[in-house]
Amino acid sequence: MKLIKPHTLLVCLVFLITTFTMDASAWYFQEAAFVANQTMSAAPAAGQIKEITKVKEKKIVKCRPGQGYASVSTIDAFTPDCILPVTRPRGWELEAEALYARTKGKVRFSVSNFGNWGTAVQDVDMNSDLGLPEHYWIGSFSARYGFKPRWSVRYSVMPTVIDATASTNSSFNFGNMMNTFGQNTKVKWERLYQRIGLVYDPIRTPTVRVSVFGDYVRLNDKLSVVQLGCCGSTFDNDLNMAMAGLEFERCLKVSRLCNTLSVECKAGIAFGDAAVGSDLATGLKYSIPMNNGRWGFVKGGYRQLTFKKKYSDAKMMDTAMEGGFIEAGLIF
Secondary structure (H helix, E strand, O other), X not given: OOOHHHXXXXXXXXHHHHHHHHHHHHHHHHHHHHHXXXXXXXXXXXXXXXXXOOOOOOOOOOOOOOOOOOOXXXXXXXXXXXXXXXXXXXXXXXXXXXXXXXXEEEEEEEOOOOOOOOOOOOOEEOOOOOOOOOEEEEEEEEEEEOOOOOEEEEEEEEEEXXXXXXXXXXXXXXXXXXXXXOOEEEEEEEEEEEEEEEEEEEEEOOOEEEEEEEEEEEEEEEEXXXXXXXXXXXXXXXXXXXXXXXXXXXXXXXXXXXXXXXXXXXXXXXXXXXXXXXXXXXXXXXXXEOHHHOEEEEEEEEEEEEEEEEEEOOEEEEEEEEEEEEEEEEEO
């Protein structure tokens, strides 16, 4: 028993030493690995311990693009939100219009300054005296050709024929006739309004267009009054005038399909041949892009035309047409 116990203790001691040796080597291996991860940070000097502070947040700075490259925000800043239809070089613009006009006017027509049959010369109302309708649909057509980037030539025509048969509401002189109250009278008013001229665009941006124009105006009025079963007279009013004016168009909104809504205003003043006149219009224009750079559009608004010429105290014509219009056109 005394010999067994020392051998047993010796075996146990060898086992314990082997176990502690393996644990110690593993511990040093982990410690070496931990120290290796800390080699990038400088160890504090002996006797100095740094206080743990919060990590300072650095400001995030966006990368600046290289020279010659524009950022997205810069491109958006120069991109307009609204774009007007673009007319191609040497392109055409065709328009057809229907005007629901309030037709009115006054006429003075006598063969002498003292009237006929000893009566005084007076103005004859074309609606209440002659019986012409107060409202009438009138059509017009316009064509425009751009021969240079900012220059174009334009022609427009508006033919009108209005007739009526009614009994007169008053007595008046017209030509060589004396119309008395209650007589049956047939009246026919024929008008041909033509304009041709040049248009120049001094301002043309993606959102605004300003144009100035100068036109030659030819106006032919023919008013015939016939007493049924008796006689008749005709008043011819032919005018050769010049017209100068201004056009303005501004884009208001563009849809995601590139359809454009804009406002358009036109104003022209006619002069010459001892007469004066005007042609004014304003309205909204809705343009629809088509394939291959072409556009179609519709327009609606208000238009007014006035012309007046006084030949003498016995001969004068003052007419006006005003009302709403609808228009359709094509740019190609």
